[in-house]
Structures are given as structure tokens and as C-alpha cells.
Amino acid sequence: MGMSGGGGQGGVQSEINVTPMVDIMLVLLIIFMVVTPFLQQGITVALPKNMNNPDVDPNIIKESSVVISIPNDGQYYLGKKLVQKEQLADQVDELLKKIKNEQDRIVYIKSGVGVSYGDVVNVINEVRKLGVDKIGLVADKKKGGAPVKPTT
Amino acid sequence: MTSAMDTDKHEKRQTSTAVPYINVTPLIDVLLVLLIIFMVVTPLKPSRFKADIPTQRDPNEDLSKLKPNPLTLVVSISPDLQIKLNQDSLGSVNDTTPLAQKLALVFHQRKEQHAFKIGMEARSDVKDEDRIEKTVFVKAPRAARYGDIVKVIDAIKGAGANPVGLQVDDLP
Numbered sequence: 001m002g003m004s005g006g007g008g009q010g011g012v013q014s015e016i017n018v019t020p021m022v023d024i025m026l027v028l029l030i031i032f033m034v035v036t037p038f039l040q041q042g043i044t045v046a047l048p049k050n051m052n053n054p055d056v057d058p059n060i061i062k063e064s065s066v067v068i069s070i071p072n073d074g075q076y077y078l079g080k081k082l083v084q085k086e087q088l089a090d091q092v093d094e095l096l097k098k099i100k101n102e103q104d105r106i107v108y109i110k111s112g113v114g115v116s117y118g119d120v121v122n123v124i125n126e127v128r129k130l131g132v133d134k135i136g137l138v139a140d141k142k143k144g145g146a147p148v149k150p151t152t
Numbered sequence: 153m154t155s156a157m158d159t160d161k162h163e164k165r166q167t168s169t170a171v172p173y174i175n176v177t178p179l180i181d182v183l184l185v186l187l188i189i190f191m192v193v194t195p196l197k198p199s200r201f202k203a204d205i206p207t208q209r210d211p212n213e214d215l216s217k218l219k220p221n222p223l224t225l226v227v228s229i230s231p232d233l234q235i236k237l238n239q240d241s242l243g244s245v246n247d248t249t250p251l252a253q254k255l256a257l258v259f260h261q262r263k264e265q266h267a268f269k270i271g272m273e274a275r276s277d278v279k280d281e282d283r284i285e286k287t288v289f290v291k292a293p294r295a296a297r298y299g300d301i302v303k304v305i306d307a308i309k310g311a312g313a314n315p316v317g318l319q320v321d322d323l324p
Contacts, residue, residue: 018176025183032190039194048302053309054199061198108200111298118294118323120301124205125320133207135318136200139302 038063043080045071046112050142060108060138066095067138068127069110073119089126096130108136201305203290204317223267223285225258226319227251227308229292233300245300248307255311259286288313294323 039061059065068088069077076083078091092107099105107127111120124135228236233245243250261267262284269285288308292301308316 015173018180022176022180022183025180025187029183029187029190032187032194036190036194048299048306051199051201051302051306053306054201056197056199058198060200106202113297113299113302115298116294117292117296117298117301120298121294121318121320121323124318128205128207128320131207133205135203135205137203137302137305138198138200139306141197141199 040065040067040079042067042110043069043071043077045069045110045138046114047110048113048139051139052142054137054139054141056141057136059104059106060136064098065104065106065108066092066099067108067110068092068123070115070119070123071112073115076123085122088123089130092127093130096132105132106134106136107132108138110138201302201309201316203305204315205320206317221285223262223269223287225255225288225313227288227290227304229290229296229301229304231293231295233296235304245303248304251304252307252311255288255308255313259284259312286313287315287317289317289319291319291323 040063041061060067067079071077074085076085076088078088078095083091096105096107109120109123127135226238229245230236235242235244235248235251237251237254240254242254263280266280267285268283290301290305290308292304305316
């Protein structure tokens with residue numbers, strides 16, 4: 001009889017305490033909000049899927065890294081911007097100048113699976129002339145890929 | 153006595169102030185939706201194959217002094233998509249397992265026979281694993297599809313090769 005009011009002194013509180021949950025969600029939300037502007041999405045490319053052994057590299061989606069996308073034959077995008085083949089080298093060079101650390105001088109190439117290799121090599125050739133000797137071929141990783149063991 | 157007090161309290165509650173709780177349910181709803189939006193927008197773990205490409209050479213350099221490295225491995229892909237490791241045929245791009253196994257075997261043998269990289273012979277402070285020559289070059293025709301080449305690179309990486317180099321000049 002005395003408990004019918006609910007939440008009175010001595011009574012069992014029937015509400016879930018949501019404060020810690022809200023705290024954690026707010027923190028997560030803020031983390032994601034802070035991280036998102038530093039990422040670049042680029043354009044959608046039919047990347048090679050289900051590869052076993054590419055190395056994970058979080059730098060690919062960093063705003064500052066140089067990513068050349070080739071969704072179709074003869075279409076070159078630098079980041080999100082469509083670039084003519086002739087101007088590609090100049091613009092890549094400009095972006096590379098902003099990279100101070102010698103170790104980070106790497107150009108990522110996101111090419112579609114259907115693009116002819118000759119096109120990719122042409123781009124690589126342009127990049128090479130700028131003095132870059134490391135490239136990253138972006139690919140999608142299959143879950144649980146394992147290295148090959150020698151069979152005798 | 154007790155019963156009378158309880159009734160008293162009960163009546164006070166009902167007649168006086170409202171329960172001082174903020175209703176947080178809509179707040180949580182909005183937060184959850186925002187959280188999910190940001191989580192979806194943030195892509196997870198991109199990955200890539202690292203490949204080396206030759207730097208521009210000085211055209212006046214005397215190439216005749218350069219000795220060919222006997223440990224060089226070249227994976228070449230023919231226009232009909234057959235794979236060759238140096239001279240040995242190893243299937244086609246549709247099934248790269250023979251190539252991966254052969255490469256893994258080669259690296260294994262090199263480790264046993266201590267076929268180390270040039271300049272690495274005396275470095276006993278480095279693990280054997282890192283001292284053997286594991287460089288593999290890929291030579292592919294320009295007309296091939298990029299997807300097939302990446303499949304081969306995947307197999308080469310899977311066998312433990314590092315670094316992988318792409319031949320840029322003089323492609324068929």
C-alpha cells in the first residue's frame with residue numbers, strides 16, 4: 001500500500017540509470033565527429049576485392065595523402081577532382097611538396113579492376129618522374145586472409 | 153500507526169509536486185542516430201599493396217658496371233595471362249596457388265641455404281627471415297586487366313615477398 005507512489009523513500013527505484021550510457025555515447029559521438037573531417041572519401045572505385053594479403057594502412061583515407069583514382073580507362077581523379085592526364089603530374093607534385101616527411105612520400109593508386117594495366121603503368125610512370133619510388137595499390141582485404149606456407 | 157504514516161506520505165506525493173526527472177529518452181534517440189550516422193560515414197581499415205617502382209635513372213650512368221643479381225625473381229605475365237616465375241611456367245592468373253607455393257618454397261630454401269641479400273651476409277643481428285633476398289619484380293603486359301595483375305601481386309605478397317617491384321619500362 002505504501003509503495004504505490006513509487007520512488008519514495010525506502011522504495012525500490014524502477015528506473016534504469018541511463019546517465020553512464022549517455023556519457024559513453026556522447027564521448028563516442030564526439031570522437032567520430034572529430035575524426036570524420038580529417039578523412040577523405042574520394043570517389044567510388046571498383047577496387048580489387050577479397051585480397052588475402054594487403055597491409056592495412058589507415059593513411060589512405062587521411063586528407064593529406066595523395067590518392068589517384070582511376071575508375072575507368074582514361075579517367076584520372078586526384079582525390080575527388082577530375083584531372084586531365086597532362087596536368088596530373090603537376091598537381092601531384094604540388095600535393096607532394098606539402099609532405100615534409102620523406103617517409104610519407106607515397107602515392108596511393110585506387111584503380112578499378114577493369115582498367116587496363118597500361119593506363120595504370122602510365123600513371124605510375126608519371127609519378128616516378130616526380131621522384132617517388134613507393135606506391136600503394138589500394139585493395140579490399142578479405143577477412144581472415146593468411147600467408148601461404150611452403151609445401152614440400 | 154505505521155499504516156497511518158504510509159497513507160500520509162502517499163497522499164502528499166500525489167497532491168504536491170511532479171516527479172523531478174528529465175525525460176532522457178528523446179535525447180538518447182537523437183544521440184544514437186547521430187552516432188550511427190558518423191560510424192557509417194567513417195570507413196574502416198583501408199588496405200593496400202605496397203609496391204616499389206624504379207626511380208628515374210641518370211641517362212649518362214654507365215650501366216655496364218652493374219652486375220645482375222643472381223637472386224632476382226621476376227614474375228612475368230604473358231598476354232594470354234599465363235604466369236612465369238623467371239623461366240618456369242606456373243599456371244594462369246585464374247589460379248595463383250602454384251605461384252604462391254613455388255615462391256614460398258624458394259624463400260624457404262633460401263633460408264635453409266643462407267642465400268642472403270647483398271650486404272646482409274655478415275649481419276647476424278638481423279633475423280634470417282629478413283636477410284634473405286625476397287625481392288620480386290612483376291612484369292605484366294599493358295593490355296592486361298588491372299584486376300588480374302593485383303591478383304598475382306596478392307599471391308606474391310602472400311608468399312612473403314617483400315618488397316614487390318613493378319616493372320614500368322619495356323612492357324609488351
